[in-house]
Amino acid sequence: MKSLAAALLLAAAAPALAQSEAPTAPAPAAPTPAAPPRLIVAISVDQFSADLFQQYRNRFAGGFARLLSGGVFPSAYQGHAATETCPGHSTILTGMRPAHTGIVANNWIDQRVGRSDKIVYCSEDENVVGTTHESYTVSDKHLKVPTLGEMMKAANPATRVVSVAGKDRAAVMMGGHKVDELWWWDGKTYVSYAGRAEPRAVTRGKAVVAALVGRPQAALPLPTWCKPLDRPIQVGGQTLGQGRFERAAGDLKAFRASPAADAAVLSIAAGLIQDMKLGQGAQPDIIAIGASATDYIGHANGTQGTEMCIQMDQLDQALESFFATLDGWGIDYEVVLTADHGAHDMTERQQQRAMPMEAHVAPIAQIEAVGALVAAKLKLTDAPLIGAEGDVYIDDKLPAATRAKVLAEAQRIYQAMPQVAAAFPRAQIAATAMPTTPPETWTLIERARASFDPNRSGDLLVLLKPRVTTIETPAPGYVETHGSPWDYDRRVPLLFWRKGMTPFEQPLSVETVDIVPTLAATIGLPVSGLDGRCLDLDPGPATTCPN
Template identity: 70%
Template sequence: MKAQLAALLASIALPLTAGTAAAQEAALESAQPAPPAQGTMPSTPPKLIVAISVDQFSADLFAQYRNRFTDGFARLLQGAVFPSGYQSHASTETCPGHSTILTGMRPGRTGIVANNWINQKAPRADKEVYCAEDERVPGTDHSNYTPSDLHLKVPTLGEMMKAANSASRVVSVAGKDRAAIMMGGHKIDEVWFWGGKDFISYEGRPVPPAVQRGREAVAKLIAQPQEPLAVPGFCRPLMRPIKVGDQTIGDGRFARAAGDTRAFRASPALDGAVFAIAAGLIQDMKLGQGNAPDIISIGASATDYIGHGFGSGGGEMCLQMAELDKTLGGFFAVLDSWGLDYQVVLTADHGGHDMTERQQQRAMPGESRVTADLSVKAIGEAVGKQLGIAGPVLLGSEGDIYIADSVPAKRRPAVIAETVKRLRGFPQVAAVLTREEIAAAAVPAAPPETWTLVERARASFDPERSGDILLMLKPQVVGIAKPGPGYVATHGSPWDYDRRVPILFWRKGMMGFEQPRSVETVDIVPTLAATINLPVQGLDGRCLDLDGGPGSTCR
């Protein structure tokens, strides 16, 4: 895989300065993590901020593999390490999580309450809205949409930087559109993401040379079959097949047939392509070389696709962690070769939970999958029959449940009461909260691990978009009733295995330290803003002092 990454970097990021792919491979192989820093945090602002989100990189995954990392992650472990970062809200999905990372605000303020929500006033038959779409575009629906930043209600750090100095450049690259858009914001110089067959952007945006080189290199890569990846020694004990529904997984090595874009997406190769294109844009745009600080956000999405498709506890995830470590190392080595002064932060949009079947084999017999009769459709039909109300009375999926506008106003209280009563009767249900109960709760200020369920719900509640009822399943209940290809495990719960993520900061010359107490992803923006002397206010997060000595980076 490292040879594959080297070839991508050589063809995308280094067309003018690199020699052969073999020469680049040798450079990557020789790049070792920098020795532990002995000084304090550099006093001058960094020229480039590199904000990396590893989708579904839970604190549990980080803890499991941190002693196995020898390359890119090993470098980050020499910086400021916060192993108990929190996506503190209840809606631990991809879009809400990404909306917190570079805004400094929780989903209740960013407006990104879920990956999808119901807008019954949407001017189309499909009332389900995807977080990164413009539902006003004629002929679209939530799965066939026009990418948009329409729904993000607040500015990102990049926008704040541009407001302070218009010379700052903002770039965002990711394996998912929602990752790129939610971290980049509304004013992005370049925004690119994997569209299923190619890297795409907003309609009509010109394709820069770095992205075109990336497209060509990735197309060439996909056109060739991928041989099974070599298995590191520490992954071999995890390479055990397990039956899940109609499939057997657990020992996959990411072999791929020529032309299989779906398998490419759920493999370490996707992350390699994202980082190679990011490096190409840094080089072509000369990011980090101007008079104002620049920022690039990078969404590494493969871990999430692999987690959903194979679970987080098997050989596939172990291979992904090993390959991502190499990818990060190669990327950092390239930035170093250009002499850039860059500040890195790496975190995740949410955690994740391994699939039920493997958990049951690993001393967790209480693990279960949600029962099929606990669906919004099934509950809605039962409530409508009980109350004699025709048509759909409930809309939504997973946690947020909406009372249909077609229900007469005078019947809504009865529908809510009956729905809550039925939901609370299920043994797999931990809590059922109404929008009134959530709205009445105070915004929490205590450490996030102490928050009540209603406080976690309050952090991701938007009165314009959240449902009328919020359903929360008990711990160890996976919200997939029937597993299938690409979807055997998930996240989205209010429990800490989905909320806890690592937050890692690194910059050359800083003195590293580890702080095991809880912090939040909303702390990232005020922390980074302080390093570039950018005043910010009104955020949900606080500045984290990255100086491991007596000094302070929080001014």
């Protein structure tokens, strides 16, 4: 039976491809070509932790199995403290940490914004009249540094840069400012910036997805090796752990949090590669692909039920269908696959599995509660604190002397809480040197420094203790999360593959910021001033890391 991934790829590709099924055999073994690859394929699997990769690596038989025959770094790092989607994606194709990309969180506070909503979303233009951080105009304006695609295009204007993802922030942060095509799922369909012409590949993909969503989805097959995870758990008024992605016709939200969403993104990516003839010119091209379903599935179901197990199996098949399609076109491509952050399972299931320290954050730690305590202590009429993610901001209308008192009192209150690991004032973070040692050795404040921007970060950064989740009360679609400075959220796999590459595995840590200097060396593109370093992927002639 043809997999969902293969069916989507065939239907969304050009008619000539749809006449026969894409090849499924592994790419033939051959020496790594001496010339640089013609196409770089950079894939981010949202919320694909190193722990999840380790759990399933012996079960992969498709696309992940292929990547495991290349260069494998099973425990790479998103080294910074702000382990969220936007900061993580900003590191993957820039070679820079969030402290330099400017993407300190998914959302931050800017009290200078000329609208009542002072929260700024990382991929919006907050100056557009009538917008909020939840109803926004997508923009790349907050990304402060160029992506690899921009660097390639600056060196050779003929280079094509393409980005497609299940989230706008993934597409924008990996694509950058100068893209030829950039598309994302907006909750209803695939869209781009206003005024951009829709290419045929996207039109085909949208039509296929609309037809798919318009039909009900029967339960997906449960692999035999998933059966030990087939156990119910009660959380947030729901029974989870046994889902198989049944979906009613027209349920867009369920589609987004299912394996079909990743297969759709890969099918549109394949169509763009085919129609634009990426990888077939004299210059190297690049396509960034953001597979976002793992994150939505994890938030809604946790990581240890049938839902995530099926997702890993389906994504493995989808990747192999995608790679086999590129093989059939004869493209010389190099793949890098990683993640924007990790995660760990929901609190309730962890508590059942010998993790009694697992806990939801107490209501007293919420920004409103702390602000009320500070106001009462200092006899202020209005709440002096504003919050976004882990950053706490002090009302800038307060006099400087009062602001200093507010900061000191807020820090005192937070540090006294049993669930808080640290509360760092911005001056302390700013005075900390950027870390230069391996990321697993970084102190908490060094992790905070790696994602600190003086113009966007808060006045106080509050970090919870390990296994204390920021979810106060679980709810449908939100029973598990990430964003902590701890290694279960920081560690991600980093996989490189190119036909003929000498297989190897390096268990010691590297960082996602190492991707850009490594790929740049592969295509002979000089780069400098990055946070990352070049990794030697092959002992043969393909190794071009500068000394």
